[in-house]
Amino acid sequence: MNNVVVTGFMGTGKTAVGEAVAELLRRPFVDMDLEIEKRAQKPIPRIFAEDGEEAFRALESDLCHELSSQEGLVIATGGGALVNPDNRQAMIAGGNVVCLDCGPDEILRRLTAEGDGDGIAERPLLQVDDPAAEIERLLAARGEAYSAIPWQVDTTGLSVEEVAARVERIASFLTLPVRHPGGQYLVHVGHGALELVGGAGRAAGVPEGGRVAIVSNPVVAPLYVERVEKSLAAAALQPFACSMPDGEEHKTLATVAGLYEQFLAGDLDRSGTVLSLGGGVTGDVAGFAAASFMRGVRLVQVPTTLLAMVDASVGGKTGVDLPQGKNLAGAFKQPALVLVDPAVLQTLPADEIRCGLAEMIKHGVIGAPDLFAELERGAGDLAMLSGAHGDGVQAAARIASALRVKIDIVEEDPFEQGRRAVLNLGHTVGHGLERLSDFSLRHGEAVSIGMVAAALVAVEMGRAEPSFGDRLRTVLAAWGLPVEILSYRMDQIWEAMAHDKKRQGRGLRWVLPRAVGEVEIAEDVLPDTVGSVLQHLGAKGER
Numbered sequence: 165m166n167n168v169v170v171t172g173f174m175g176t177g178k179t180a181v182g183e184a185v186a187e188l189l190r191r192p193f194v195d196m197d198l199e200i201e202k203r204a205q206k207p208i209p210r211i212f213a214e215d216g217e218e219a220f221r222a223l224e225s226d227l228c229h230e231l232s233s234q235e236g237l238v239i240a241t242g243g244g245a246l247v248n249p250d251n252r253q254a255m256i257a258g259g260n261v262v263c264l265d266c267g268p269d270e271i272l273r274r275l276t277a278e279g280d281g282d283g284i285a286e287r288p289l290l291q292v293d294d295p296a297a298e299i300e301r302l303l304a305a306r307g308e309a310y311s312a313i314p315w316q317v318d319t320t321g322l323s324v325e326e327v328a329a330r331v332e333r334i335a336s337f338l339t340l341p342v343r344h345p346g347g348q349y350l351v352h353v354g355h356g357a358l359e360l361v362g363g364a365g366r367a368a369g370v371p372e373g374g375r376v377a378i379v380s381n382p383v384v385a386p387l388y389v390e391r392v393e394k395s396l397a398a399a400a401l402q403p404f405a406c407s408m409p410d411g412e413e414h415k416t417l418a419t420v421a422g423l424y425e426q427f428l429a430g431d432l433d434r435s436g437t438v439l440s441l442g443g444g445v446t447g448d449v450a451g452f453a454a455a456s457f458m459r460g461v462r463l464v465q466v467p468t469t470l471l472a473m474v475d476a477s478v479g480g481k482t483g484v485d486l487p488q489g490k491n492l493a494g495a496f497k498q499p500a501l502v503l504v505d506p507a508v509l510q511t512l513p514a515d516e517i518r519c520g521l522a523e524m525i526k527h528g529v530i531g532a533p534d535l536f537a538e539l540e541r542g543a544g545d546l547a548m549l550s551g552a553h554g555d556g557v558q559a560a561a562r563i564a565s566a567l568r569v570k571i572d573i574v575e576e577d578p579f580e581q582g583r584r585a586v587l588n589l590g591h592t593v594g595h596g597l598e599r600l601s602d603f604s605l606r607h608g609e610a611v612s613i614g615m616v617a618a619a620l621v622a623v624e625m626g627r628a629e630p631s632f633g634d635r636l637r638t639v640l641a642a643w644g645l646p647v648e649i650l651s652y653r654m655d656q657i658w659e660a661m662a663h664d665k666k667r668q669g670r671g672l673r674w675v676l677p678r679a680v681g682e683v684e685i686a687e688d689v690l691p692d693t694v695g696s697v698l699q700h701l702g703a704k705g706e707r
């Protein structure tokens with residue numbers, strides 16, 4: 165269990181909030197300043213006076229490293245503890261770190277009211293002629309360090325209980341690092357995280373005052389752009405909204421060109437950031453625009469469909485369709501940050517959620533047996549993914565567990581040269597059916613049928629137990645996904661499959677599921693086996 169670390173400037177309420185959070189979460193609480201006093205056997209003002217600030221900082225640093233190697237604690241740090249980048253990194257690696265914030269006037273007011281009415285006397289750093297000016301100076305000096313902390317809570321006008329409730333929510337957020345050849349980025353998954361995107365962006369490297377082009381479409385923008393803009397502005401960024409038309413038919417170079425124009429009109433320069441707010445179409449197009457505008461600007465992915473959350477937003481593939489086929493032009497562009505808030509799924513139409521579910525079930529089959537079992541148990545309850553029934557924490561955990569499967573694979577094979585092919589489970593038949601239906605069959609629906617086909621091929625070849633094929637078909641059907649081919653002839657399906665750009669060499673390439681959590685790539689599948697499986701699934705006629 166991650167630690168929850170509450171930090172921020174003196175007077176922002178770290179100790180009171182930390183205590184309240186510890187009580188809410190029923191976890192042990194450590195006040196670092198008190199712990200240091202206990203160990204040094206003297207109060208902090210005396211440590212400063214007798215041993216100097218450096219000695220105090222050394223004690224603080226030792227304690228930061230010691231605590232960050234433990235689990236399940238709620239920690240309130242001293243105001244300067246995480247200004248040191250080593251301490252900060254250690255705490256961020258071992259926990260959810262929240263920085264409390266409020267304006268300098270409010271800080272002075274709170275500090276003055278502390279203790280017997282002169283709390284300032286107990287603050288060694290404020291033993292100067294003009295404490296107000298010193299607060300401003302220290303805040304400015306520490307600003308960069310504080311903004312490197314992903315979660316920021318403005319405490320102005322809030323009670324301790326209100327701040328504690330916000331920190332409690334952040335305590336449940338999950339952070340998954342993704343390593344790639346150029347470095348690493350973080351994927352944050354948290355119910356309600358959308359409102360905190362500004363701080364998370366700053367911590368991911370978006371510079372103070374930076375221009376941020378929010379790319380969205382007329383469906384998503386009215387729902388969420390305002391919230392994102394507000395959070396970015398609160399984090400001292402300069403957001404501006406850009407729009408692209410909705411739908412796969414607009415995943416084109418012309419749409420990318422339209423975005424370039426809006427970026428230029430919004431004064432986005434090379435230090436700027438593109439933030440994609442939408443589904444996989446928005447992410448692919450905005451990502452490609454970010455990869456190519458001025459030879460590449462920073463990209464933040466904020467996926468709003470289940471499919472984009474568990475799949476498209478991670479891994480760095482971006483691109484557009486050409487008249488000749490899907491995804492034929494594009495680039496690898498790693499995001500600086502991916503922020504997933506399952507709460508936005510509450511507005512996503514059920515059919516779209518089902519499409520994402522096909523990918524989630526796919527990830528379960530590839531490498532997350534616990535997730536697969538959970539989706540079997542909860543079959544049909546769409547709210548278990550958006551947290552609409554108050555289980556936001558579990559919803560985030562389910563999405564994170566599907567994401568871990570994708571992350572493991574893309575880390576191992578960042579440029580799709582080997583193992584990443586297992587993500588194409590269900591694609592051999594799925595892509596063929598998608599093309600045959602002229603894309604009226606959605607990708608997730610086609611993958612659903614394709615996964616059943618692949619499982620049945622594995623069963624026919626003796627590589628999977630028949631019960632596995634039944635299990636997969638049952639869970640897909642229970643979520644309302646199609647598991648049969650009703651309207652196509654065998655010869656049409658063969659022709660469509662042969663067109664698949666993923667066709668390799670002479671034979672079709674199959675990803676065969678052998679059991680939940682075990683897949684293999686096979687090129688030795690005989691046409692007769694495929695024919696018999698397609699027939700079993702309802703395809704008409706002969707090959």
Ligand SMILES: NC(=O)c1ccc[n+]([C@@H]2O[C@H](COP(=O)([O-])OP(=O)(O)OC[C@H]3O[C@@H](n4cnc5c(N)ncnc54)[C@H](O)[C@@H]3O)[C@@H](O)[C@H]2O)c1
Pocket residue numbers: 381383384387410411412415442443444445446448468469470471472475476477478479480481482491508509510511512513516519
């Ligand atoms: N880059 C990758 O690695 C990768 C992986 C898988 C899929 N993809 C691509 O993703 C695309 C499909 O993505 P998709 O399924 O997300 O489709 P989509 O982006 O078209 O979104 C589906 C619909 O939902 C709407 N919508 C999005 N979020 C909403 C919300 N929270 N509330 C209400 N409506 C919302 C959209 O406006 C759209 O109408 C395809 O183009 C596919 O090629 C890319």
